[in-house]
Amino acid sequence: MNGRVMIFLYLVSWTVLFPLRSPLVGAMMTPIITPSKCLGIGDVPIPTSAVVIPDDVYMAFPSKEHQAISRINCALRAAAGMGLAYLYEGNICTVYGAGEYRYGNNTFFVPSEIPPVDDLEEVAQLKQTYASIHFKGWHKDFAVDGIFGPQMYHSENGIIRPWWIVDLAETRTIHQVQIFTRQDCCSNRFHDIQIRVGNTLDSSGEMTSYTLMSTYDGPYVLGQGHVICSLFRGVTGRYLGVKKVSGDGDHLQLLEVKVYAAKKIS
Known part of the structure; x- marks a missing residue:
């Protein structure tokens, strides 16, 4: 095998194994984000420090x-x-x-599935939130108060495609979202969920300009544990949204939402 062929095969192998950096241009390229599927933690093994197998x-x-x-x-x-x-x-x-x-x-x-746990930190707790109108006293901030019930964010009756957004206060690279939904009843309401990440606040709740990070089909089943959404390459943005995209009028009920981003390098 001559030298030119060997160099060509080396460059092709490098590009396949490390698609974010090309030795031909010597710079980071913009990745194409392929949304992941969220799963109940009972359906998949707990991530290790290196790989979900x-x-x-x-x-x-x-x-x-x-x-x-x-x-x-x-x-x-x-x-x-x-x-x-x-x-x-x-x-x-x-x-x-x-x-x-x-x-x-x-x-x-x-x-x-995600970087090592030690490289991530939870960034949503006690941050500013926005959402569809809430039911009775179950407002949007309960979803990031760090308390796992009984209070939660609960959308108002009759809201079609309810949504919820947390402002992380700064741009972060998000690798994992964990969602804890209502456990005392009505688990089948949690379905057809999208997780989206954006750089500006969309107070309309449409979030069409946001990057789609993950989806959860559902419906959720009691005893399934929390819903986990992971994306190895991560999605960068300041605002993370959770939205029901079905038009059936089912409520959005978020007991707690945890957002894990790459730690900042000091």
Whole structure:
């Protein structure tokens, strides 16, 4: 293989593995945001510091451990070994299902759902909120008061597509949103939810200019725990909105909303 071919393959491999930075232009490129699906925490394993791996991967596929100096090094090992998933902890890289996940000439593996927990911080508690008209005394601020019930934000009767927004007070890169909805009754009301992030306040609640981060189809089932919405690359903005997009008139009921953003580098 001549030198030109080797350089070309290197550049293609680098671009596939690290799509946010291209060595050809030497600058960060604007990522295309693909919304994630929110799930009840009972439906998925709790994230580790490196990767969310479905239970069936643990059960069905063998694992192999390697020494690795970084998470990127671990990812490269998973890619080279055609692994289905990888886990990096304490300089040990565990590759699951090596040689099992291949489509044509392409290799896929499961990246981290969110950055390590230590790299995130909760940024919504006690911040300014905005919302559709509330029912009785259950106003918008209850959703970020840090108290898990019985008070909550509860939209007024008859509101179509109710919404709620929190102002984070500054622009942050959001990687995860955790939503705790009403637990004493009416769980089926929580469905057809969108999580959106924007840079300006949309007091109309339409949020059409906001980036769609995640969606939750529902309906929510009691005992499911909280709803978790994660996006590895994150979405940058100052305002985070939760909105029901179905036109059935069901209430929006938010017991608590937690927003996790990347810690600021001091």
